[in-house]
Amino acid sequence: MNNIEPPVLKKLLKDKGLSLADLAKQARLNKQTIWRLTTGKVAKTRDHTIRNIARVLNVDTRVLRGEARAPELTSGTEPAVSKFQLNVRVSTVARNALSLVAERYGVEQSQIVELAPFLFCWVAEASLRQRRDRLSEVERACENARNVEREIRHFPVPNFTYSEEKIAAEHRSIDRRDLFGAWFCEKADLLDPTFRHDFKTENPLAIFLRNLVSEISSVAKFEGWSGDGSPNYRVCPEEAAELVGGDTDRADELLRGDVAINEMPKEIRSPERTKERAEWVCEKAAEHHKEYLDKL
Numbered sequence: 001m002n003n004i005e006p007p008v009l010k011k012l013l014k015d016k017g018l019s020l021a022d023l024a025k026q027a028r029l030n031k032q033t034i035w036r037l038t039t040g041k042v043a044k045t046r047d048h049t050i051r052n053i054a055r056v057l058n059v060d061t062r063v064l065r066g067e068a069r070a071p072e073l074t075s076g077t078e079p080a081v082s083k084f085q086l087n088v089r090v091s092t093v094a095r096n097a098l099s100l101v102a103e104r105y106g107v108e109q110s111q112i113v114e115l116a117p118f119l120f121c122w123v124a125e126a127s128l129r130q131r132r133d134r135l136s137e138v139e140r141a142c143e144n145a146r147n148v149e150r151e152i153r154h155f156p157v158p159n160f161t162y163s164e165e166k167i168a169a170e171h172r173s174i175d176r177r178d179l180f181g182a183w184f185c186e187k188a189d190l191l192d193p194t195f196r197h198d199f200k201t202e203n204p205l206a207i208f209l210r211n212l213v214s215e216i217s218s219v220a221k222f223e224g225w226s227g228d229g230s231p232n233y234r235v236c237p238e239e240a241a242e243l244v245g246g247d248t249d250r251a252d253e254l255l256r257g258d259v260a261i262n263e264m265p266k267e268i269r270s271p272e273r274t275k276e277r278a279e280w281v282c283e284k285a286a287e288h289h290k291e292y293l294d295k296l
Contacts, residue, residue: 004050005066006040012057012064013038017266025271027052028106052106061108091230093257100236100243100254100261104219127208128174135170142167179205180225200224200232209233244281245274253285 013023020038024031029049036042037053054061062068102109142160149155173184180203200206201224209222209231223232234255243261244250253259259281268276 003066004037004042004045004053004064006038008064008066009053010038012059016057018056018270022270023053023056026056029053048106051108051111055102055106055108060110091257092260093230093233093255096240096254096257096259096261097233097235100239103243104236104239123209123212124177124179124205127179127205128177130208131170131174131204135167135174138163139167179203200226243274244278247278247281250278250281250285253281258288259284 013020018026020034021031023029024034027034027049029052033042033049037045050061050064054064057064060068098109098112101107101112142163146160169184173181176183178184182203203225206222206224210224213220213222219238220235221233226232237251237255240251240254241248243254254261263284264277264280267273268280
C-alpha cells in the first residue's frame with residue numbers, strides 16, 4: 001500500500017471542480033474515505049483505491065503519491081499531461097470504448113493501452129492455433145474418406161487434388177501469420193474462379209473474435225472490419241447508457257462513435273447531470289449526421 005498526498009488530492013479536486021461526493025461516486029468509494037484522504041487521516045491507501053481516484057481525476061497514480069508533478073491547467077479546462085504521442089489514427093469508436101472500459105472496470109485508460117499489444121498477440125496466436133487444429137481435422141477427414149473409397153472396389157480412384165491444394169494453401173497462410181486469410185484467398189481464387197469470400201466479416205480473425213465474445217454478448221460484440229480496415233465492435237453498452245441517463249438512442253450514438261466522449265464539456269460530467277449529457281450527445285450527433293449528409 002502507498003500514501004496519497006492530501007494537498008495534491010485537494011488541489012486536483014479543486015482544479016477539476018469536483019466535490020468529495022462527486023469523487024466518491026465516480027471512484028466507487030465511500031465519501032468518508034475521500035474526506036479522510038484529503039485530511040491526511042489515512043496513513044496507507046490500497047493500490048486499487050489510488051487507481052480508481054487517479055482514473056476519475058485523469059492523472060497518473062504517481063501524481064497522487066507525490067512522486068510526479070501535478071499537471072498544469074491549460075486554457076482553464078483540462079490538465080495538460082505530458083504523454084508519448086503515437087503516430088496512429090484512432091477512431092472515435094475506439095476512444096469512446098477506451099473510456100467506457102476504464103469506467104466499467106475501474107482502471108486507468110493508460111493501463112488498457114499498455115496491455116493492448118499483449119492482448120493482440122494473444123488473440124493472433126490463439127486464432128492461428130485454432131486454424132492449425134481445424135486444418136488437422138480436415139486432413140484427417142480427407143484421409144479417412146480416401147481409405148473408405150478405396151474399399152469400395154467399383155469406385156473410381158479417389159481424387160482429392162483440390163482439397164489437397166486448399167489444405168496446402170492454408171498451411172502456407174498460417175505459416176505466414178496471415179491473420180486475415182488474404183494470402184489464402186488469393187490462392188483460392190486461382191484454384192477456383194467461382195470462390196467468393198466476404199473479407200470484412202468472414203476472415204479468420206473476425207470469425208475467431210466473434211466466437212470468442214459470444215459468451216459475453218451483453219458486454220461486447222464483434223462484427224468484422226469496416227471498409228477502412230478498422231475493427232467493427234461495441235463494448236460496455238451498459239456504461240454508455242448510464243452516462244446518458246438510460247437513453248438508449250444517445251448510448252447508441254456514443255457506441256457508434258458519432259460523438260466523442262472526451263469532448264464532453266467539463267461542467268456536465270458530474271454524476272447528477274445525466275439529462276444535460278444526453279442533450280449534449282443528441283445535439284452533437286445531429287451535427288455529425290448533418291456533416292455526413294453534406295459530404296454525400
